[in-house]
Amino acid sequence: MANVLCVLYDDPAGGHPSSYARDGLPSLPHYPGGQTLPSPSALDFVPGQLLGSVSGELGLRRFLEAQGHTLVVTSDKDGPDSEFERRLPDADVVISQPFWPAYLTADRIAKAPNLKLAITAGIGSDHVDLDAAIRHGITVAEVTYSNSISVAEHAVMMILALVRDYLPAHRIVREGGWDIADAVARSYDLEGMHVGSVAAGRIGTAILRRLAPFDVHLHYTDRHRLPRETEEELGLTYHPSAEDMVPACDVVTVNAPLHPETEALFDDRLLATMKRGSYLVNTARARICDRDAIVRALESGRLAGYAGDVWFPQPAGPDHPWRTMPHHGMTPHVSGTSLSAQARYAAGTREILESWLAGGAIREEYLIVDGGGLAGAGAHSYTATAQG
Structure with a gap:
């Protein structure tokens, strides 16, 4: 029997929701491009409900315990005295989310002799x-495409919010004001601008596709x-x-995975080559940008705005400079954990577990590391060198 250790973010401050804003979710036939959605044997949750927090348990408890497996769910993940650290030596499987990551460092992996997935x-x-993970023969898998469109929508929202300077205008209304001149002093149209994506995988291409109707120049x-047909279709x-x-x-949107080639890519040197008053949106990974260089670029006016929902570490401390830097549109890491996305990645997590527990093959597109090397999506996105 397997010991499954699952790290999820905390429940809402007011407790797990008893009702929701909408009834259910739209039905999707497949992902863009035709990849099938997760296909577990069954679901023990209602799509559209909160699954990614501790009480939601990704809808896994009934499924796992019915087969005699053990499930531990916690949000306590950091430090040597955390529940995650205490439970890790007995874990066969660790489940984590990018939004509240349980960092599986080399040291932690060395302390987890039973860890297989x-x-x-x-x-x-x-x-x-x-x-x-490669050295220790651990399989690493993720629910590929489950929240790619969710992140793409979030990035487009942030681009528009920065260029139109939406957040200060909204704040004026909430504070009872009607200061139109202040509200529009940094507001521009996106139309006609040149917008570029660093990486054009599922998320990057989805962003470019959604921006094309705004009559922008895409890079x-x-x-x-x-x-070539995609480049011609979108005018890339x-x-x-x-x-x-x-x-x-x-405008530049960052959609690349974090690996040694992309870590600290947006440093003082690269930022200095951007147009004065340009915008940078990063929904990929925080460490692709040099933290303090971003602050300096906003303070100097090199950047007119920076937005993203990725931080390092996560959660970010209250004194993180991105909380207070000028002209930012930061959110906590929420772009890929909408209620819509949660239904897909919870279902995909169960599908992976069903395959692995039955001794079967995990879907190729879900694999990052398998058989002692990069595999599936991992072979496309990562390099087998030291991870930052």
Whole structure:
């Protein structure tokens, strides 16, 4: 029998919801491009309810305990005295989310002799030391595509919020004012701007596709160039590197995985090449941007705005400078954990567990590390070198 250790974020301050704003979710036939949605044998939850917090348990308890497995769910994940640290030596499976990551460092993996499977409930497994997972024969899997569109929608929202300077205008209304001049002093139209994406995988391409109707000029860079028909359909300009692309753009959106090639990519040097008054949106990973360089770029006016929902560490401390820097539109890491996304990544987590517990093969597109090496989506997105 397996010991499953699941780390989820805390319940709402007022307790787990007893009712919801909407009844149910729209039905999706498949993901864009045709990939099938998660297909577990059954679901023990109602889609559209809160599953990603501790009480939601990703809808896994009944399924696991009916088969004699043990499920421990906690939000206490940091430090040597955390429940996660105490339970880890006995865990066969660890489940975590990018929004509240249980960092599986090399040291922690060395303390987990029974660990065989690490599941990301969502997408993005850089909170796992992939090299250590490879050395220890641990399978790493994530629910690929489960929240890609959720993140893409969030990024488009943030681009519009920054360019139109929505947040200060909303604050004026909440404070009882009607200061139109103040509300529009930093507000522009997105139309006609040059918008570039660093990486054009599922999320990056979805953002570009959603921005095309705004009559903008679209750019991208990626180590895997898109098919010519996609470039022609969306009017994309390809650039061989971020260094080549960002000077041409008014808005840059970051959608790359974190690995040694992208860590601290947006440093003082690269930011200095961007147009004065440009905007940067990062819903990928915080460490792709140099934390203090972002603050300096906003204070100097090199950047007119920065928005994102990724921080390091997560959760970010109350004194994190991104909380108080000027002209930001930061949110906690919520872009990929809408109630819609939760239904998909909870179902996908169960699908992965069903396959693994039965001794079967996990879907290829869900795999990051398997069989002692990068596999599936991991072979496309990561490099087998030390993870930051």
